Amino acid sequence: MAEPFDIEAHVQRxxxxxxxxIEDFAGAGALAAARAALVPHLGAHHGRNAFEGFATERVYTLVARGKVFEDLTAEPRLLALLDRFLLPGYLLTASQAICIHPGEAAQAVHFDDGFYRQPRPRPAVSLSLIGAIDAFTDANGATDIIPGSHLWSDADIAALSPQKAESLLRPVVMPAGAAIVFQGTLLHRGGANRSNAPRLAFTNQYCQPWARTQENFYLGVPRARARAMSPRLQDLLGYNIWPPFMGQVTGSHPLKSLEDDWVAPVER
Ligand SMILES: O=C(O)CCC(=O)C(=O)O
Structure with a gap:
């Protein structure tokens, strides 16, 4: 039987x-559905630079590519955890599948909310989740993390030599269906895949409601698709207001823009 979800222990860690x-983040049914939903999107292209990974495939806008990804994005235990670190109205900022192929080199060490460019140490502007569709092993490109580095200052990061980084990085070995949730300030990288099989994962990032999102989901997720999503997911995609009026659409609540007969007021 699955362990009860001990939210206080997760918050503490x-x-x-x-x-x-979260060891039991996705069940066997969800993993099978995720694999099936990704089939049409994998095998087409690889990354365009070393950060995306020349031997890595990324499927962007994952949240709109199957009901299973909607469910994984708004998973209740995850949202309960995010509620403890982000302000009400937080947003989905990135949503991708990442398939690291054999021969891929380790990614550059980075932290996910780095582009907000605010001095460290500071609270994270975003939190990330990476879920294993394939089990993450020592050899197949498991995410490498530096535990505790979310507390580091800019000076600590600048002083980190490649040798020191290698000695501190730890692979997140976890079974298929497990997920790591981490602060946007935690140093990490996609690991090198030294195995002979790909490593498939899904990842979502969530940011403060006042922060600009990495992916522009208003343009990436078709209106009809957004309209059919749950209210919670619509919220995460930005169809809500950060009070008093960030996110307004021509002076109105953004949810109005999903109504059937809505025409942008500037076109009327
Ligand atoms: O795929 C992974 O394990 C991590 C990837 C990552 O950190 C990124 O692309 O920002």
């Missing part, structure tokens, strides 16, 4: 270590 593992 996220605060002290910068990450926590």
């Amino acid at each position: 996220l605060a002290s270590d910068g990450y926590t593992l």
Whole structure:
């Protein structure tokens, strides 16, 4: 039987270590559905630079590519955890599948909310989840993390030599269906895939409601698709207001723009 979800323990680990593992994040049915939903999108192209990974495939706008990804994005235990670190109205900022193929080199060490460019140490502007569709092993490109690095200053990061980084990085070995949740300030990288099989994962990032999102989901997710999503997911995609009026659409609530007969007022 699955362990009960001990939210206080997860909050504590996220605060002290910068990450926590949810061992039973996705069940066998969800994993099978995720694999099936990804089939049409994989095998077409690889990354365009070393950060995306020349031997890595990324499927962007994952949240709109199957009901299973909608469910994984708004998973209740995850949202309960995010509620403890982000302000009400937080947003989905990135949503991708990442398939690291054999021979891929390790990614550059980075932290996910780095582009907000605010001095560190500071609270994270975003939190990330990476879920294993294939089990993550020592050899197949498991995410490498530096535990505790979410507390580091800019000076600590600038002083990190490649040798020191290698000695501190730890692979997140976890079974298929498990997920790591970590602070946007935690140093990590996609690992090198030294195995002979690909490593498939899904990843979502969530940011403060006042922050610009990485992916522009208003343009990426077709209106009809957004309209059919749950209210919670619509919220996460930005169809809500950060009070008093960030996110307004021509002076109105953005949900109005999903109504059947809505025409942008500037076109009327
Ligand atoms: O795929 C992974 O394990 C991590 C990828 C990552 O950190 C990124 O692309 O920002």
